[in-house]
Amino acid sequence: MDKKISFIIELLNSKKISVSQKEKILLLSVNELKRLNINEDKIMSEIQALKLRIDAIVNAKKKLSSLDSDSFQNIIKDDLGLQNHTINLTKKKKHSPKTMVKFLYNFSIGEKFKWFTHNPEGLSEFDYESYVNSANQDYNLVTGWNINNVTYHNVKNFIINTGDKHKTNIYGKGNIKLSWRDVKKWCKEHPNEHPYNAELDGDLFKKYINQFKQIIEFRTDEADLTFNIRIKKLIRSLVGGDIIISFSESFNDIGQSVKLFCDTNLLFNAIQQISEWILANKAKSSDVEVNLKNCDEFYILEIIHRNSYLSIPIDDVKLLGLSGDFDKVRKMLFSVADWEIIAQLKYNENIQALKIICLDENTKLQDNLMSSNIIETNNENVNYVKHVLKLYKTQNL
Incomplete structure (x- = not known):
């Protein structure tokens, strides 16, 4: 079927x-x-x-x-002959990166989630069962309806016992070996103690907590895990030596101090596909620039394939983003980051500048089908394919 x-x-x-x-x-x-x-x-x-x-x-x-x-x-x-039949649809989801930020921010400030990721210094007592059960009861309310389903399950699999088959994935490294379900026995044997420093299989549990933190935020407390370092390593590893990559001065200056709650797995997977598109078009150009801007409520990450262009008719349905890799990336970034593409289009004798709005506040998702991209044309002089990703801060959530 x-x-x-x-x-x-x-x-x-x-x-x-x-x-x-x-x-x-x-x-x-x-x-x-x-x-x-x-x-x-x-x-x-x-x-x-x-x-x-x-x-x-x-x-x-x-x-x-x-x-x-x-x-x-x-x-x-x-x-x-179904005139009286009512079609039942799942409720529409609205693209809302702030929903994700607000949810993940709870692991920093929310009492019901904070102690899943923090050293319990100053915490007098800790009861495993009541804490995990409370988080489970509130989980759907705290995540919000518009959360990306992948974010929803990947986080839940770490903090709540969803079954041994359901693990939390970390991009490029497979599954996190141990989660909160694995410290249940230790907590029974050590009543009122938080398992942050519990020893399991020769490692302290905080090792796995710190791995989990890497998938929900960009931090500045470890020099090799800052935003600029992680993005640099990722893109360089994906495009190899065939592409000349330059990281702007602002990328380096701003990127080292970025503190951001974000599903890094989904962001990195999206950047991986963008990198694959660049490699597929390297014959047009091997010049790539990565830039970062700091705005009041968000950061803007730009990946620019200079002197490249789209080779597709302006009326091709692929531009609508409803199928293939385009559709996959939109679903990766749904409620993670706003996304638009600014590009030159060349097809036969037609040369145009396009703005393709892939994800913004008007994007909807229902029954795994997304509303289409918004395509705008203009007369600007564009000699690149630029991917613009807007990553939201915790301001005004």
């Missing part, structure tokens, strides 16, 4: 198929679902997946405007 749905979406994305042909494809799809004798809820689920994808394309491309949501819904319900 998944393969059939994917094939239908490919057809609907194709520029070679006319609007009337796409309408016919929709009707044939409905008939096929009926023929398979799938239960009604399953049928509506599959149809809704198609509908959401079509809506995104319709909203972004005027030539598909005849496929509006209401007429599509009526076609589906009339043909299936």
Whole structure:
């Protein structure tokens, strides 16, 4: 079934198929679902997946405007005889990096989460069961609805017993070996003591706490783990010697003092894909600059592939960011960082400057389908492909 749905979406994305042909494809799809004798809820689920994808394309491309949501819904319900059926959708998520920052900030200031990551100096008593149970009860409230699902689970797997199969991952290093579930026995044997300095398998538990901290924040208390050092090492390791990378003076000056709560796993994975795009276009240019700006409520990280450009038609649906690696990176950065691309587009005789708004306050996610990119054109002189990532501070949360 998944393969059939994917094939239908490919057809609907194709520029070679006319609007009337796409309408016919929709009707044939409905008939096929009926023929398979799938239960009604399953049928509506599959149809809704198609509908959401079509809506995104319709909203972004005027030539598909005849496929509006209401007429599509009526076609589906009339043909299936489901006029009284209500389509149940999961609640929409709104891209909100501040939701992530506010949640992770609790590991610094929130009494119900702070002691999962801090040395308990000055803490008179610590009860493992009550502390973990309290955090578990409040977890959904504190994370907020708009949190990235990967952030939600990766953090939860470290502080709460979600089962031995569910580990917390740290980018490039695999899973954190031990978590709070592994100190439960020690805490029973040492009542009222915090396990920060508990010895487990020859290591103090604080070793694993510090590893966890690396995935939720950029810190300044260890010289080799500052923002500028971690980003430099990451990008250099990803692009190798084929690309000439320069880090601006502001990147070095600002980056060494950045204190930031962020899902570093998701950020690093996104930067990895951006680096792969740069490598794929190294024949155009091998010149890359990385810059950092400090604003009142956020930092702006810029990765600039100079003298490069996008080789794609302006009306290609790939620019909408609804599939492939583009879609994956948007989901990585969802509620982690705002993201836009400023680029020169060259295709045949057409040369244009584009701004592609990939993630901002208007971006929505529902049933794993995102609203489309916003594409703006201008007459500016642009001779690069620039990725702009906005990383929020703890101000005005």
